[in-house]
Amino acid sequence: MRDFLPDAVRRRQYVIGVVTDVYERYGFEPLETPAVENLETLLGKYGEEGNQLIFKILKRGEHEASGQADLALRYDLTVPLARVVAQYRGQLPRFFRRYQIQPVWRADRPARGRFREFYQCDVDALGSRSMAVEAELCAAASDVLVRLGFSDFSIRLNHRQVLTGVLDAAGVSPDQHGEALVALDKLDKIGADGVRRELADRGVPTTASDGLLQFSAGIASSGAGTASASDASFDNADTLDRLSRFVGDHEAGRRGIEELRNIDALVASTSAHGRVRIDATLARGLSYYTGAIMEVAVPDLAGSLGGGGRYDNLVGMFLGEDVPACGFSLGLERIIVVMTERGMFPPGAESAPADVMVTVWNAESLGESLALARELREGGLRVEVYPEADRLGKQFRYASARGVPFVTVLGDDERAQGLVAIKDMKSGAQRAVARGDAARELKAP
Amino acid sequence: MRDFLPDAVRRRQYVIGVVTDVYERYGFEPLETPAVENLETLLGKYGEEGNQLIFKILKRGEHEASGQADLALRYDLTVPLARVVAQYRGQLPRFFRRYQIQPVWRADRPARGRFREFYQCDVDALGSRSMAVEAELCAAASDVLVRLGFSDFSIRLNHRQVLTGVLDAAGVSPDQHGEALVALDKLDKIGADGVRRELADRGVPTTASDGLLQFSAGIASSGAGTASASDASFDNADTLDRLSRFVGDHEAGRRGIEELRNIDALVASTSAHGRVRIDATLARGLSYYTGAIMEVAVPDLAGSLGGGGRYDNLVGMFLGEDVPACGFSLGLERIIVVMTERGMFPPGAESAPADVMVTVWNAESLGESLALARELREGGLRVEVYPEADRLGKQFRYASARGVPFVTVLGDDERAQGLVAIKDMKSGAQRAVARGDAARELKAP
Numbered sequence: 055m056r057d058f059l060p061d062a063v064r065r066r067q068y069v070i071g072v073v074t075d076v077y078e079r080y081g082f083e084p085l086e087t088p089a090v091e092n093l094e095t096l097l098g099k100y101g102e103e104g105n106q107l108i109f110k111i112l113k114r115g116e117h118e119a120s121g122q123a124d125l126a127l128r129y130d131l132t133v134p135l136a137r138v139v140a141q142y143r144g145q146l147p148r149f150f151r152r153y154q155i156q157p158v159w160r161a162d163r164p165a166r167g168r169f170r171e172f173y174q175c176d177v178d179a180l181g182s183r184s185m186a187v188e189a190e191l192c193a194a195a196s197d198v199l200v201r202l203g204f205s206d207f208s209i210r211l212n213h214r215q216v217l218t219g220v221l222d223a224a225g226v227s228p229d230q231h232g233e234a235l236v237a238l239d240k241l242d243k244i245g246a247d248g249v250r251r252e253l254a255d256r257g258v259p260t261t262a263s264d265g266l267l268q269f270s271a272g273i274a275s276s277g278a279g280t281a282s283a284s285d286a287s288f289d290n291a292d293t294l295d296r297l298s299r300f301v302g303d304h305e306a307g308r309r310g311i312e313e314l315r316n317i318d319a320l321v322a323s324t325s326a327h328g329r330v331r332i333d334a335t336l337a338r339g340l341s342y343y344t345g346a347i348m349e350v351a352v353p354d355l356a357g358s359l360g361g362g363g364r365y366d367n368l369v370g371m372f373l374g375e376d377v378p379a380c381g382f383s384l385g386l387e388r389i390i391v392v393m394t395e396r397g398m399f400p401p402g403a404e405s406a407p408a409d410v411m412v413t414v415w416n417a418e419s420l421g422e423s424l425a426l427a428r429e430l431r432e433g434g435l436r437v438e439v440y441p442e443a444d445r446l447g448k449q450f451r452y453a454s455a456r457g458v459p460f461v462t463v464l465g466d467d468e469r470a471q472g473l474v475a476i477k478d479m480k481s482g483a484q485r486a487v488a489r490g491d492a493a494r495e496l497k498a499p
Numbered sequence: 500m501r502d503f504l505p506d507a508v509r510r511r512q513y514v515i516g517v518v519t520d521v522y523e524r525y526g527f528e529p530l531e532t533p534a535v536e537n538l539e540t541l542l543g544k545y546g547e548e549g550n551q552l553i554f555k556i557l558k559r560g561e562h563e564a565s566g567q568a569d570l571a572l573r574y575d576l577t578v579p580l581a582r583v584v585a586q587y588r589g590q591l592p593r594f595f596r597r598y599q600i601q602p603v604w605r606a607d608r609p610a611r612g613r614f615r616e617f618y619q620c621d622v623d624a625l626g627s628r629s630m631a632v633e634a635e636l637c638a639a640a641s642d643v644l645v646r647l648g649f650s651d652f653s654i655r656l657n658h659r660q661v662l663t664g665v666l667d668a669a670g671v672s673p674d675q676h677g678e679a680l681v682a683l684d685k686l687d688k689i690g691a692d693g694v695r696r697e698l699a700d701r702g703v704p705t706t707a708s709d710g711l712l713q714f715s716a717g718i719a720s721s722g723a724g725t726a727s728a729s730d731a732s733f734d735n736a737d738t739l740d741r742l743s744r745f746v747g748d749h750e751a752g753r754r755g756i757e758e759l760r761n762i763d764a765l766v767a768s769t770s771a772h773g774r775v776r777i778d779a780t781l782a783r784g785l786s787y788y789t790g791a792i793m794e795v796a797v798p799d800l801a802g803s804l805g806g807g808g809r810y811d812n813l814v815g816m817f818l819g820e821d822v823p824a825c826g827f828s829l830g831l832e833r834i835i836v837v838m839t840e841r842g843m844f845p846p847g848a849e850s851a852p853a854d855v856m857v858t859v860w861n862a863e864s865l866g867e868s869l870a871l872a873r874e875l876r877e878g879g880l881r882v883e884v885y886p887e888a889d890r891l892g893k894q895f896r897y898a899s900a901r902g903v904p905f906v907t908v909l910g911d912d913e914r915a916q917g918l919v920a921i922k923d924m925k926s927g928a929q930r931a932v933a934r935g936d937a938a939r940e941l942k943a944p
Contacts, residue, residue: 055533057583059590060597063529079876081853081883084508088500088616089534089572089602090554109535112555112568114606121566123557127534138502145504147901149886151852152505157534161559171533184886186865193873323866325873407596408526420631421768428638428770431524438526441594441629456592 055171061404066173068403069389070155072201073175077153080194082177085152087134089159093126099133099371101341107160127159131176132342132368132381139180139379140372149181155386169387175360178381180369185316188346188364191382192317193324195350195360198384200325203398207359208288209329210349212336213314214363216297219307220334223300224265230258232341234266239337241270243356269300273334288331290318297334310345317346342368348382355392360384408438410460410476410496411453417443422464426474426489430462433493454479460496500616506849511618513848514834515600517646518620522598525639527622530597532579534604538571544578544816546786552605572604576621577787577813577826584625584824585817594626600831614832620805623826625814630761633791633809636827637762638769640795640805643829645770648843652804653733654774655794657781658759659808661742664752665779668745669710675703677786679711684782686715688801714745718779733776735763742779755790762791787813793827800837805829853883855905855921855941856898862888867909871919871934875907878938899924905941 058066074084096108110123128134131154139150155175162170177194179187192209199207217235226234237252244252246267253263273296294315301307314332321330330348338347338361345364352359362382369377393399412427414420420443427437438458440449446463453461463475463484474492477484487495503511519529541553555568573579576599584595600620607615622639624632637654644652662680671679682697689697691712698708718741739760746752759777766775775793783792783806790809797804807827815821838844857872859865865888872882883903885894891908898906908920908929919937922929932940 055535057533057587058531059583059587060528060530063531066531067529078881079879081856081881083505083852084512085505086503086508086511088502090500090604090616109559109570110557111572112557112566114554121557125554127556134502138504142502142504148897151883159535171535179886182886184865186859186869186884186886189869190872190884193869197876320866320869323870323873325877407528411526414631420629421765424631424634424638424765425768427635428768431642432770434524436524436526438596439631439635441624441627441631452593 056169060407064404065390065394065399066386068399069202069386069393070173070175073155073198073384073386074153076194076197076201077175077177079197080151080177080190082151082153082179082194085135085138085154086156087128087131087138087154089128089157090125091128091134091137093124095137095372096126096129096133099342099368100129101339104129107162109159109161128156129160130158131156131174131383132178132365135176135178135180135381136368136379137372139369139377143373147181149179151177151179153177173386175384175386176381177383178379180377180379183366183378185313185320185346187380188317188348189320189324189326191362191380192321192326192330192348195348195382195384196324196326196329199350199359202389202393204352207329207350207352208331209326210333210336210351211314211317211330211346212333212338212348213310213346214343215306215310215345216301216314216334217310217337219301219304219310220269220297221266222304222307223302224269225262226258226266227262230256234258235337236339238266238270238335239339241335246271269296270335272296290330290332293332293334294318297332313346338363346380350384352392354395355388357388358385359388359392406457406459407436408456408458409435410462411438411440411449411456411458412462413440413446413449413453413464414443415446415464415466419464419469422469426462426464426492429489430493430496433497435493435496450477450479462492501614505852509849510835510839510844511831513844514647514831514838515618515620518600518643518829518831519598521639521642521646522620522622524642525596525622525635527596527598527624527639530580530583530599531601532573532576532583532599534573534602535570536573536579536582538569540582540817541571541574541578544787544813545574546784549574552607554604554606573601574605575603576601576619576828577623577810580621580623580625580826581813581824582817584814584822588818592626594624596622596624598622618831620829620831621826622828623824625822625824628811628823630758630765630791632825633762633793634765634769634771636807636825637766637771637775637793640793640827640829641769641771641774644795644804647834647838648845649797652774652795652797653776654771655778655781655796656759656762656775656791657778657783657793658755658791659788660751660755660790661746661759661779662755662782664746664749664755665714665742666711667749667752668747669714670707671703671711672707675701679703680782681784683711683715683780684784686780691716715780717741735775735777738777738779739763742777758791783808791825795829797837799840800833802833803830804833804837851902851904852881853901853903854880855907856883856885856894856901856903857907858885858891858894858898858909859888860891860909860911864909864914867914871907871909871937874934875938875941878942880938880941895922895924907937 109127111125113122113124157173221231233256342365343363344366347363349361350359364380366378412423414423427439430437461477473486474489475486554572556570558567558569602618666676678701787810788808789811792808794806795804809825811823857868859868872884875882906922918931919934920931
């Protein structure tokens with residue numbers, strides 16, 4: 055877990071500001087939930103591996119000695135959302151569209167762009183089965199990335215029911231679907247041979263794994279594979295045709311293909327047009343997805359900048375009644391890692407700590423410096439007061455090292471004449487202005 | 500611990516926005532630390548009672564069964580700051596001025612305005628012993644409260660060394676100072692008789708407690724007591740004179756009084772002028788304060804909206820070398836409780852979820868609605884798309900119930916003519932405008 059010193063916080067605030075602005079333009083509203091949930095709310099929602107990564111909090115009071123845990127740190131923002139929707143059903147609108155930008159915690163081994171405490175930027179729409187929801191989520195994620203300066207990303211799109219159809223058609227038995235998806239999800243990391251070995255290890259018959267990998271290879275060669283995220287020459291219609299032929303008359307598979315076709319058509323009306331490529335090899339790890347799944351890829355990061363999908367049954371685990379839901383989560387840390395490595399932050403994202411530093415002439419005039427600082431702040435400036443009566447040269451050097459662009463000097467002469475001297479730390483130029491004009495002069499120097 | 504639904508988040512964001520803006524005008528820079536600290540970093544910093552209220556996190560892996568804890572949830576923002584200053588000494592400026600607005604967790608019994616998860620808005624200045632620091636902290640806190648609309652607050656000011664002088668002069672033995680301060684701190688809650696009983700219970704001799712309470716009563720009658728926070732008729736010079744007479748030639752006490760006199764003089768040059776009343780009965784609970792202590796009071800809240808003080812030795816517990824430090828912490832939750840009860844939030848603090856809702860004419864024209872939404876968003880508007888092809892009346896009612904001020908209608912006729920109908924949900928008036936003008940029309944209706 056990391057500390058964020060001021061420059062790092064400013065970079066994070068810049069990204070969060072863009073994400074917030076885009077999400078609000080899509081009519082999403084802010085939600086915040088506590089860092090701590092009841093342990094039982096989280097257990098059983100993330101699969102066995104997920105359960106192991108939950109940070110548990112000791113029950114207070116006499117139970118502490120027994121090591122009993124009743125609370126846990128938030129593991130993602132989706133399960134708390136499902137709890138909130140079940141808990142506040144009557145207070146929320148029929149179509150609840152919320153964004154949430156908060157940290158989550160996983161007892162994972164840290165890696166590049168992966169930390170034990172990290173922020174998720176989630177956006178979810180509940181209450182509708184319309185594919186307009188998927189299209190808008192792709193558009194919102196795309197807008198965020200474009201606004202941040204990304205141009206070489208693509209949004210991979212697939213569908214859990216289509217995957218079911220593909221696995222059934224390949225001859226993978228239903229009870230092996232989950233494990234086969236975990237293996238298939240690693241195709242771009244471990245290659246076809248690696249996936250073949252994993253499938254064999256998990257007891258999937260050779261005929262089934264051959265069929266599956268042959269299909270994946272065909273999909274990849276159609277230009278819709280994982281080959282290169284920056285390669286925009288993909289043909290969703292062709293991929294959908296290949297999927298149709300492979301899945302045949304598998305009912306759930308056909309319905310999924312129809313939904314993908316629908317999303318693809320709607321996306322064409324949004325700003326995500328040309329960004330969404332249907333990719334039949336995308337699987338996504340989490341078990342709660344029921345429909346479309348999405349993931350954002352850039353060429354220079356293994357793993358994704360974010361992803362999401364439809365999960366129509368999760369709220370039902372809390373409410374006892376299903377509420378359709380679909381969401382997208384952007385990983386703040388990974389976005390910042392890539393933006394930092396590529397030098398994508400604009401100069402304004404790391405501002406100087408203050409617009410001006412007020413120096414102190416001598417110990418007796420400290421109050422006079424505080425009064426000047428007050429005037430400049432009332433004029434809208436960010437003002438740091440040097441707190442001690444050090445030699446002026448030392449104060450100047452401090453301002454310069456801090457990157458503060460201007461300092462003021464209130465010497466005995468200036469004070470006698472109602473003036474204040476303004477020194478430009480870049481040029482070294484110094485000039486005296488009427489004290490009442492100082493704020494205005496500093497704002498438009 | 501609480502969930503914050505959209506309106507509540509907007510109110511919180513409004514307050515946090517004001518706090519951030521004021522602190523940045525004072526040249527404070529943002530810092531963020533992890534929610535989780537090593538348990539040993541926190542233990543022993545908050546006194547025995549504090550230790551009991553720390554949420555402990557189970558060590559991961561094989562230790563989980565033993566109930567061993569190695570991590571803990573952040574208990575305040577001051578101890579993590581001290582750790583950061585020790586850890587990053589070389590990277591931080593000589594005068595490190597930071598603000599930090601993050602949640603902390605305490606395993607406390609919840610009460611009005613007190614929660615197990617709550618946000619602190621901290622501002623601290625490290626590296627200087629100048630009393631300009633205390634004066635600026637009082638001014639920054641005062642500016643925040645004035646900007647939020649508070650007019651009836653006062654900042655109580657006292658000094659730990661002065662308290663030492665007073666207790667010594669009253670005849671309380673040094674080893675009983677800590678307990679006597681805890682009792683004295685409750686004067687405005689349990690009254691003089693209550694404090695007398697507590698002092699007796701803690702073994703303070705009657706002569707000492709009589710002297711102490713007689714002095715406190717004298718201070719209170721001078722108008723600087725805790726009688727009423729809104730009563731601005733206090734006389735700091737008179738209080739300082741009484742303190743001087745009571746403390747006599749107690750060396751630390753005299754030094755403390757000199758510092759209070761110095762702060763009082765400097766405050767007169769700041770926007771906190773007339774807000775800071777020296778109050779010899781203010782004690783503050785935390786044990787790490789070494790100099791001036793401050794607390795903000797409003798008449799209609801028992802307890803304070805915030806407080807702080809100088810703690811010149813805390814960083815030394817991590818660094819092995821003392822770094823002077825002084826800080827102030829505002830309690831976000833309590834501020835919001837009082838502002839809500841008094842109806843102090845401006846109308847803009849709770850905005851509509853969107854500027855306009857785009858309706859859907861029929862299932863076939865969903866893409867057309869998405870395209871219009873895109874155009875309006877590019878024009879800077881916050882746009883919600885109704886996701887389903889329900890009857891138009893139902894869509895209107897939904898927008899109305901959500902408080903969205905305008906909806907658009909793209910009927911067959913409008914589309915044929917390149918128009919879009921805009922309906923004002925308040926007046927019910929509807930008019931058609933050229934589609935290219937829609938964003939501009941909606942921004943300046």
